[in-house]
Structures are given as structure tokens and as C-alpha cells.
Amino acid sequence: MRASYLFTSESVSEGHPDKVCDRISDEIVDLFFREGPKAGIDPWDIRAACETLATTNKVVIAGETRGPSTVTNDHIEAVVRAAIKDIGYEQDGFHWKTADVQILLHPQSADIAQGVDAKQPTNAEEGAGDQGIMFGYATNETPELMPAPIFYAHKILRLISEARHAGTEKVLGPDSKSQVTVQYENGKPVGVREIVVSHQHLVEDMTSNQVRERVEPYVRKALPDGWISDKTIWHINPTGKFFIGGPDGDAGLTGRKIIVDTYGGAAPHGGGAFSGKDSTKVDRSAAYAARYVAKNIVAAGLADKATLQLAYAIGVARPLSIYVDTHGTGKVADDKIEKAVAAAMDLTPRGIRKHLDLNKPIYARTSAYGHFGRTPDADGGFSWEKTDLVDALKRNV
Known part of the structure; x- marks a missing residue:
């Protein structure tokens, strides 16, 4: 090195056009997790995948959802306008009160659902919402174990x-x-x-x-x-x-700031965005789990820095691979840490959602200033920033 x-x-900032879109998409995810239990829907059954486009006085929302009928377009529009107002946009070219909001959400694909839902006859266990690779990273160069x-x-x-x-x-x-x-x-x-x-x-x-x-x-x-x-x-x-500034100066889209959201280029990124996705989407939940494990590896003193990769296939529960690289700083061999990781935490989609308690309206707060390096909240937000896996990792190396 x-x-x-x-x-x-x-x-x-939160007012950057792309971040406005991330915030709106995550507000919709939170809305479904808030309203689902009120309507008697199990939070495990909530699904949301929302993409947002913002430009001069225009917001377009598209995607797939599954949740309570009480979440109407009027309800969604009110949440969108409240988010824009909270960010602070009251300018002629983009105003929370006058912007045209177009909502194009529809039910989740049955083909996707059959691979994810544990209740489906083809699937005894909840599978990953998509294929892909996810990375987590931690380094001891700051107290928050961030670059x-x-x-x-x-x-x-x-x-x-x-x-x-x-x-x-x-x-x-x-x-x-x-x-x-x-x-x-x-x-x-x-x-x-x-x-x-x-x-x-x-x-x-x-x-x-x-x-x-x-x-x-x-x-x-x-x-x-x-x-x-x-x-x-x-x-x-x-x-x-x-x-x-804002969407009046430059169009925004959900998910265009994934390096800003993660490690600023100091570590790999699998390519998937976070915002607008519920916790069945491993692009989000497994990336959170990877950061959680990597942070705990460093917090446990097993390495000064650690990169963790996880891989998944749609509809398949178990991770296809677990890879650890401690960049020559490990106090224990990397392959031993890999085995300790597999023993310390259930890294199936359901295991991650349960361990990190992700079926909650905790996502809008992640949409700006990074998903990592934040302080865990009392209500479960940023649970992946906890260092409560340290003892389990030490026991298993």
C-alpha cells in the first residue's frame, strides 16, 4: 500500500437535484412502512421500489409497490410536497406548493414476488429481491470507522x-x-x-x-x-x-449519487442504488449488512481496515459468496474472518432484515450526508452502524 x-x-447536500429525488423516493418507502401496520399489513409484506425524476417545477414518480390501499396518490403527493418544503425549496423554478407532481406507481411484478416471498409454493424461504454484488468497508482512520x-x-x-x-x-x-x-x-x-x-x-x-x-x-x-x-x-x-439551484438548474434522478452515499470512492461499490427500495432489495439491505460486518471487524481489532463483498441471486436466500479483504492489516487470516462472519450473522435477506430490524420507516433520514458513518438512532435508524457483533466475531475466529 x-x-x-x-x-x-x-x-x-439534501438540496442537490439528485438528493431531492432520493429524499422523495425514501419518503415513499417510509410512508408504506408507517401506514402498513395501521391497515393490518405485516411489515414483512411491504414492498416499495420508487424512482423519482425532478426538473423545473416538475416531479415524476414511477415504480412498483405493495401495501395498504390507504396510501393513495393524494397521500403520496402530500408527502412529496412536505419533503420539498422541508428541504427548503420556495423558488420560482421549484416550489413545494406549485410544482406539478405526477405519480406513476403500480403493483409489484408477480414474477418478482414469486422469487422473494417465502409464502410462494416455489420458495420455502424469502429470497433476494435481485441478483448483484454488495460491498461494505471500514477503516480506523476516523472514530466513526469511515474514510x-x-x-x-x-x-x-x-x-x-x-x-x-x-x-x-x-x-x-x-x-x-x-x-x-x-x-x-x-x-x-x-x-x-x-x-x-x-x-x-x-x-x-x-x-x-x-x-x-x-x-x-x-x-x-x-x-x-x-x-x-x-x-x-x-x-x-x-x-x-x-x-x-436545485432541479430548476439541473434535472435530478434517484440513485445517481451512490459513491457519495457510500465511501467516496475509497472502497468498491456493487453498482446498486439504495434510495427508494424496501429492505427485500439486497442492493440496500445487504450493503447495509456488509458495512455493519466490516465495521465490526475493525471495531473488534481484527484489522485496521476491511472490505467485505456479498453476492446474491434473485429468489435465492443464501449469499453466493462472502469475501473479506483486510488489505494487509489483518491480525487474523482473511479466510478465518470470512468463516467467522458466516457464523456470526445470518446473511440471508430475511436474516439481515431481522438482525438489523429494517422493516421500519427509517429511510428518509439516510437520503443525504451518507448512509454510513452515522450515529445509530434510538428508534432503529442506522442500526447497521452499531458495533454489537464484535464479541460474536471474536468468538468465531
């Missing part, structure tokens, strides 16, 4: 967003992007070489320097002491103006 190098990751570049890129935007929602930064709009280039020495992050923040402003004639005055304090607060030096290069609104 290289000892000294630069590595860069980016983040985007430093993506973790701090998220933190910068999250701090600005919190200030904007609190009314402290009224001149800043919802749409923004950040990018952090971290200097590594002897394999450890030690500082920041380049910082990029492009932030929408609501006063049209604001200059880049004026935007920098607003955002720089949050950048400095987000980064560790001593990481910013006189050698750090700043790029704040490098185009000079960012007044038109």
Missing part, C-alpha cells in the same frame, strides 16, 4: 445545512456540493490540501468572497484541528455565481 498520497471525495475524505465532506455540508434550517444562514439556498482532498502520510490522514464548496445563494449578486465568508467557519469547524494550513487551497463557488 502507498504510504503518502492525496485522496479526494465529494458530498452533495476521512468522505466523512469530512459530509460534515461540512451537514453543519451548513443545520445552520440554514436554524435560520442562521438565510442567504444560503438548499443546493450545495463539497469536495475534500486529504493528505495521507504513512497511511494516515494528516491534513487537507484542497477544499471545494459550491453553495447556492439566495441573493443574486453575492460574490464568491461573500459566500466564502458565510461557509468558511463551518468548514473550519468540521475539520480536525491543524488540518487546514497556509498550504490549503480553497475553491468557493469557483464559477463565480450559484443563484439558480
Whole structure:
């Protein structure tokens, strides 16, 4: 492994066009998980796969669902408008009240259902909702066991967003992007070489320097002491103006920010997006499980960093393969860790959903600032960030 190098990751805010779409798609998943039990539907039977397109004053939602009849198009539209309002869009080209919302959801395919539902005569056990490969990753370079570049890129935007929602930064709009280039020495992050923040402003004639005055304090607060030096290069609104933002400035789609959602390019990604999918879709649930296991491997002291790959086939319950790579940092052989993983956790789709308690309305909160490196919530959100598998892994190596 290289000892000294630069590595860069980016983040985007909740007001980025693609993130607006991720939020809407996940709000619909949450809606089905909230309303299903009220209508007497077992949460295990809820299905949602929602894709969203957003452009100038237009939102189009398509996909497949299975759930209570109480979830009407009017209900969905109200949830969509509430999400856009919460993000903060009240501009002429994209407004929560006036945007045209088109809903094109229909029932889940029976052909897919027969491979997933355990109740089907062809399937004794719940199968994976699709084929695919999923990756999880963890590294001890931050307390959250995340790669430093993506973790701090998220933190910068999250701090600005919190200030904007609190009314402290009224001149800043919802749409923004950040990018952090971290200097590594002897394999450890030690500082920041380049910082990029492009932030929408609501006063049209604001200059880049004026935007920098607003955002720089949050950048400095987000980064560790001593990481910013006189050698750090700043790029704040490098185009000079960012007044038109959100879906009015650039069309958005669900699932286009999968590297932002995961590890910022520091680890592989299987290709599947997360947002808009219920927990039968292993693109989401198995990626969460892979992060959970990788994080627990590092938390257990079995390695300084770990990549875990899982593979599935549609309609098949057991994972086709479990692969662990500790990148030369393992205290135990990788093949022994693989066996410990298989013994410590049931990695079938149903086993993952049960272990991580995923049949809940916990997904809208994941749609911005990363699905990983977050603090577990009391209601079960971000359960895959817990380190409660440590003892089981240690017992089985």
C-alpha cells in the first residue's frame, strides 16, 4: 500500500437535484412502512421500489409497490410536497406548493414476488429481491470507522445545512456540493490540501468572497484541528455565481449519487442504488449488512481496515459468496474472518432484515450526508452502524 498520497471525495447536500429525488423516493418507502401496520399489513409484506425524476417545477414518480390501499396518490403527493418544503425549496423554478407532481406507481411484478416471498409454493424461504454484488468497508482512520475524505465532506455540508434550517444562514439556498482532498502520510490522514464548496445563494449578486465568508467557519469547524494550513487551497463557488439551484438548474434522478452515499470512492461499490427500495432489495439491505460486518471487524481489532463483498441471486436466500479483504492489516487470516462472519450473522435477506430490524420507516433520514458513518438512532435508524457483533466475531475466529 502507498504510504503518502492525496485522496479526494465529494458530498452533495439534501438540496442537490439528485438528493431531492432520493429524499422523495425514501419518503415513499417510509410512508408504506408507517401506514402498513395501521391497515393490518405485516411489515414483512411491504414492498416499495420508487424512482423519482425532478426538473423545473416538475416531479415524476414511477415504480412498483405493495401495501395498504390507504396510501393513495393524494397521500403520496402530500408527502412529496412536505419533503420539498422541508428541504427548503420556495423558488420560482421549484416550489413545494406549485410544482406539478405526477405519480406513476403500480403493483409489484408477480414474477418478482414469486422469487422473494417465502409464502410462494416455489420458495420455502424469502429470497433476494435481485441478483448483484454488495460491498461494505471500514477503516480506523476516523472514530466513526469511515474514510476521512468522505466523512469530512459530509460534515461540512451537514453543519451548513443545520445552520440554514436554524435560520442562521438565510442567504444560503438548499443546493450545495463539497469536495475534500486529504493528505495521507504513512497511511494516515494528516491534513487537507484542497477544499471545494459550491453553495447556492439566495441573493443574486453575492460574490464568491461573500459566500466564502458565510461557509468558511463551518468548514473550519468540521475539520480536525491543524488540518487546514497556509498550504490549503480553497475553491468557493469557483464559477463565480450559484443563484439558480436545485432541479430548476439541473434535472435530478434517484440513485445517481451512490459513491457519495457510500465511501467516496475509497472502497468498491456493487453498482446498486439504495434510495427508494424496501429492505427485500439486497442492493440496500445487504450493503447495509456488509458495512455493519466490516465495521465490526475493525471495531473488534481484527484489522485496521476491511472490505467485505456479498453476492446474491434473485429468489435465492443464501449469499453466493462472502469475501473479506483486510488489505494487509489483518491480525487474523482473511479466510478465518470470512468463516467467522458466516457464523456470526445470518446473511440471508430475511436474516439481515431481522438482525438489523429494517422493516421500519427509517429511510428518509439516510437520503443525504451518507448512509454510513452515522450515529445509530434510538428508534432503529442506522442500526447497521452499531458495533454489537464484535464479541460474536471474536468468538468465531
